[in-house]
Amino acid sequence: MNARADLLALDADTLAALANRGLVKRAARELDSGAGAAVSLDATGEVTAAFPDGSRAALPAGVPLEAGTCSCPAPGVCRHLVGLVLAYQAQAQPQSASESSSESDSAPGAKATVPPPEPELPWSPAEFDDAALLAAFGRPALAAARRAWERGVRVTVQRMDAAHPAPSVELPSCTVRFPVPRSLNFALSGATAARHGELVTLAVWAFRAADEDGTPSGSARTAGGPKQADAGTAAATADRAQPAPATATAAATATAAVAALTEELLRTGTARTSPVLLAQLSRVEAELTAASAHWPAAAAAELRVQLAAYADRDTRHDPDRVAELLVELRARLRAADRALALGTGESAVTQLRRTRLVALGCRVSAGRGGAERCTELYLAQPDAGIALVLRKQWAVPEGRPGTGAELAGRRLLGHSVRALAGSNLVSESVSRSAGRAVTVERGRIASTSVTPLGDAWASLPAPLLLHDAAARLRALGGRPPRPVRPRIEAENAHVLAVAEVGPLGYDPARQRLEAVLRDAAGTEVRLSAEHDVLCPGRIDALAAALESGTVTHVSGLLRPEAGRPVLDPLAVRTAAGLVHPDLAAETDPHPFTALPPAAADPLAAALTAARTALAELARTGLDAALPHQLAPAAAALRRTGLRTAAALLDALAADPSPDRWTDAALHLLTALDLHREEARP
Numbered sequence: 046m047n048a049r050a051d052l053l054a055l056d057a058d059t060l061a062a063l064a065n066r067g068l069v070k071r072a073a074r075e076l077d078s079g080a081g082a083a084v085s086l087d088a089t090g091e092v093t094a095a096f097p098d099g100s101r102a103a104l105p106a107g108v109p110l111e112a113g114t115c116s117c118p119a120p121g122v123c124r125h126l127v128g129l130v131l132a133y134q135a136q137a138q139p140q141s142a143s144e145s146s147s148e149s150d151s152a153p154g155a156k157a158t159v160p161p162p163e164p165e166l167p168w169s170p171a172e173f174d175d176a177a178l179l180a181a182f183g184r185p186a187l188a189a190a191r192r193a194w195e196r197g198v199r200v201t202v203q204r205m206d207a208a209h210p211a212p213s214v215e216l217p218s219c220t221v222r223f224p225v226p227r228s229l230n231f232a233l234s235g236a237t238a239a240r241h242g243e244l245v246t247l248a249v250w251a252f253r254a255a256d257e258d259g260t261p262s263g264s265a266r267t268a269g270g271p272k273q274a275d276a277g278t279a280a281a282t283a284d285r286a287q288p289a290p291a292t293a294t295a296a297a298t299a300t301a302a303v304a305a306l307t308e309e310l311l312r313t314g315t316a317r318t319s320p321v322l323l324a325q326l327s328r329v330e331a332e333l334t335a336a337s338a339h340w341p342a343a344a345a346a347e348l349r350v351q352l353a354a355y356a357d358r359d360t361r362h363d364p365d366r367v368a369e370l371l372v373e374l375r376a377r378l379r380a381a382d383r384a385l386a387l388g389t390g391e392s393a394v395t396q397l398r399r400t401r402l403v404a405l406g407c408r409v410s411a412g413r414g415g416a417e418r419c420t421e422l423y424l425a426q427p428d429a430g431i432a433l434v435l436r437k438q439w440a441v442p443e444g445r446p447g448t449g450a451e452l453a454g455r456r457l458l459g460h461s462v463r464a465l466a467g468s469n470l471v472s473e474s475v476s477r478s479a480g481r482a483v484t485v486e487r488g489r490i491a492s493t494s495v496t497p498l499g500d501a502w503a504s505l506p507a508p509l510l511l512h513d514a515a516a517r518l519r520a521l522g523g524r525p526p527r528p529v530r531p532r533i534e535a536e537n538a539h540v541l542a543v544a545e546v547g548p549l550g551y552d553p554a555r556q557r558l559e560a561v562l563r564d565a566a567g568t569e570v571r572l573s574a575e576h577d578v579l580c581p582g583r584i585d586a587l588a589a590a591l592e593s594g595t596v597t598h599v600s601g602l603l604r605p606e607a608g609r610p611v612l613d614p615l616a617v618r619t620a621a622g623l624v625h626p627d628l629a630a631e632t633d634p635h636p637f638t639a640l641p642p643a644a645a646d647p648l649a650a651a652l653t654a655a656r657t658a659l660a661e662l663a664r665t666g667l668d669a670a671l672p673h674q675l676a677p678a679a680a681a682l683r684r685t686g687l688r689t690a691a692a693l694l695d696a697l698a699a700d701p702s703p704d705r706w707t708d709a710a711l712h713l714l715t716a717l718d719l720h721r722e723e724a725r726p
Contacts, residue, residue, distance in 0.1 A: 048090055048430070049106065052133050054225045054594055060130060062233050062428050063565035064122040065399055072128040082125070082132040090136065094129035102129045102346050109230040118194070154643025167205045170212055171252040173403050178249060181229040190246035196337075197384030199391070199531065200251040204262045213430070214248035215265075217388075217531075218395035220429035221248035230534070235428050237396045259596065260377060263520060267384040295336035302329045303341060305372050305395045308703040314666025318352045339388035339479040340532045344373045361411060368660035369528075372710045375703070376528040386529045391479035399473045401503045402426055402433065405538055405600040406615025407466040407578055409449040409627045411440050418447045418579065420455075420462055423538045423615055424470065424483060425509045428575055432509065432538035435465075435483040438477075446610060449580040453628035460495050466616065467623040469493045481534045502540045502598045502618060511539045513566035514603060514610040521605075526715045538602045541570060541612060546591050551584075553638030558584045559640060560591055562599065562612070568612045572599065586629030587614060588637070595620035605722040651681040652717040655694060659710045662701075670701040690716060 060069045075081055082094035082102070090106030100127040106112035112432035113126045179187055201215040211224040218236065221244055225231040227478040234244045254260075254268045304327055310318070325350045339655035348370040354362040380386030412419045422435040437457055441447035453463040460468070474486040485493060502510065512519050517539070524530060547561035556576035561569050572591075576584050590596065601614040617624040655678040662670055675694045682691040691711040 046716060049092060049133065049309050051228045051231065052092065052104075052130050053137060054228075055130055055134075055231065056224070057463075059224045059231065059233070061401075062125055062235075063231065064127050066401070068122070068124045069129050072124045072131050075124075075128060076131050076135060081129050081135065084129060084132045084136055086133075091111060092129060092133050094125065094132055095123055096128065098368045100125050102126050104129055107230065129424055139633070140153060162343045168212070168226050169204065169252050169256055170214075170249045171256045172227065173229060173249050177229065178246050182246060186242030186248055188248070189240075189243040191593065193243070193390065194250060197267050197270035197390045198247055198251070199385060199388075200247075200255075200263060202251055202255040202262060204255075206262070209262075212252070214251045215429075215431070216244060216247060216251075218477070220431060220516035221245055223248075223427070233428060235397050235400060235426070237398050240395065241398075243538065248617075263618070264523065266440060267382050267390065268466060269390070270384060278656055281582075295332070296383075296387060299329065299332040299336045299338055300341070300387070302332060303345065303374055304378055307371055311663055311703040311706055312666060312668050314664055314669065315352060315355065315364075316372075316664050318356065323349060323352060323356075337387075337389045337391065337393065339379050339391050339393065341374055341387060342677055343480060343532045344370050344377070348374070349637055351636050364660045364664050368656065368663050368710060369714060370710070372707060372714055373528040375707045376526075376711050379707075380529045382525075382529075385525065386530065388479055388531060391531075393479055394476050396476045399471065400426065400475050401428070402470040402472070402475070403505065403542060404466050404468050404470065404498060405432065407449075407462060407625055407627055408615060409452060409577075411579060412441075416441055416443075418452055420452055420456075420457075422462070422465055423535050425505055425538075425540075427505055428636050430506050430509060431481065432535035433477055433481045433483045434534040435485075437462075447579065448582075448631075449627040450582060450630040453625070458495070461627065463628050465495065466625050467498045469498060469501055471496055475510040480532050480535075498623060502600070505540055509539060511541050511603070512564055513568055514539075514541060514564055514570045514612075515568040516566070517603065518605050518610055526711075527718055528711060528714065535602075537603045538615070539612075540601070540605050541603075542597050543596050544562065545593045546594075546596050546686070549591060549637060551639040552640045554642070556584075558587060558637070570612050571606070572601070572612050572614055574614055577627075580627045581627070582633040583631035585635045585671055586624055587617065587626040590617040590619055590624040590626075590634045593621065595617045607721070608723055647685050648687070648718070648720055651678075651687060652690070652720060654678050654681055655690065655713050656710070656717060658694075659706065659713065662706065667701040667703065668705060669689065670698075671694055674698070 057069055057073075080097050082096045084092055084094045086092050089105060093101065093103045095101050095207070100115060100117045102113060102115040104126065110126060110130070112120050113122075113129070115123050115125045117123055117125055136368055147589045171348040199217050203209050203213045203215070205212045211222050213220055213222040219234050222233045229245065232245045234241050236244050252269050255266075260266055261590045306322075306325060309322070319532075326345060330342055330349065332346060348367065351361075351362055351367050351370065377386040384390045386605055394649045400425040406424055406425070408509040410419045410421070411417075418441055420437050420439065420534050423685060424430075424433045426433055426436060439447070439452060439455060445451065448627040453461065455462050472485060472495065474493060475483060476486070477483050490666075508517055508520070538681040541562065542565050543568075544565050545563040547563070549558065549560045552556050560572045562572050574583060574587055596617055596619055598618040599612065599614055600616045601612040602615070603609050614626060617626070658675055662674065679691040679698075682688075682694065690709070690712055693712055697705040698708050
């Protein structure tokens, strides 16, 4: 019975991903109650199962679970196919136990026990050759993979080790896992059947390239591209229709339009943006999207919103943010790694198969024009080990405050926002964008089920669940600078396992609540939450939860600050249940201990002043720049020893061109980010 090692390697979580957790639980109950199947294995490796209800199922060797057959009318993977696997595993265990017992009969007092399985030796999916991929997925899947590979694909390869029993590859559209050693049939991607073969093929090629280059586990890199086009399958070569050159041409045309448009904005000033220029920006955004340049397209869309907000005198306009977006758009055109900077290797939308998502909490913010509110539901996808965002805009009736407490009762996917923010969501109609934003198809909400969260946080995989926040920040230390980094939603959303909660303090000047949390590794994590008029109950609800003495987990957005991990909280889990600070109603003010004033930081002050000066220059226009406009900022940089930054401002003052402005702004923004992350008090 041990001939089917692939079936013995399937655990409950893998079976749930291949079918669904309800079917696995039902099949396990039937087996435990004695209503399981009688299974047999023939010489070809085919397993057949006869069930008490008269159903018969069969699973030949070398095929995935969904390729098995069953006499019952249920479509796809039914409970009988799941029951076949469980019954086969149960029947194989007594045989192993009897073999172990016969070998130990000579030992007096020996007991017959099932020996623990031997640890699987490390292996790599790179072992699969192109012939195996072709046999498993067919020529169309490999041709699609080849086209994506030629464009370049952003991948993160995680090899098998003690902390990661299943090798995996994080692709832009999903995470591919190989839970069954040396088997393509049970590879998991979370994508629909139409794209599964393509994505698994890309994952195998990514392992092949990483093993050849010696890329360490957990390091993000761009694989493929024209220079590595021969790393794919020769079988797909004949199917090429030259889409990659067409895509490259479209991307080149769109990026040239971006360069021209941002240059015009910088010369004339964003304050003079006309409706005609906004229309041009909208067209450039569409061209970037059509060319699969997802990251500059998203930046262009945000810039368009900011410029429209300035024209409408909307309080959401932020001149510093406008400057950052202009820097980002121009920096992405300069990047050496084009696939990384433009996102051309990403899929615009990926339809996911039946997917389980675990809610991490909710964030409430202002929407368009101040007359709308936005809720962001953060969701973990355990199978992929990543976090996603489900975003919804809400209209607020005139005269209503539109606070988080009011939005908590609004209906989304047939449930209240509060219920969704603390639930498990299982759906067959979920798709995710290149930036990991989630949408649920209209008309298919019935295929989405929502259940209470329970203890789902405690079983989340790393890095979603953190036991050592400092280790997570170290793993992120090699990321590219923010202006050219992929625009990933919820990139820093995690759940922190809390071992201890320290005293709370409140900074009245910045209206900020702070506390020190300690994780299981002993790392101190500073929790920091700011008051928001849209969430008047946030601070008091958070304080009450932290002082309950029963906090086990806190979800939030993790960032480095002054060399330490800082968590912006989304939800808190206590013995009484889940607390959502943004959705809490306003209560009587909580008494707090005042925090001491923050120490002065002359470096941050000088860099911030210089950034503000550049933002003002972008607002008024380089053509109207005054000779000594940047002199005070340059002098402050020199006083703090930042001579290179000061020299860049001097060069810009002498030659107020868009390229000089980009040089100075890119240097200052990167320096400010690094200083904020690494500088210690």
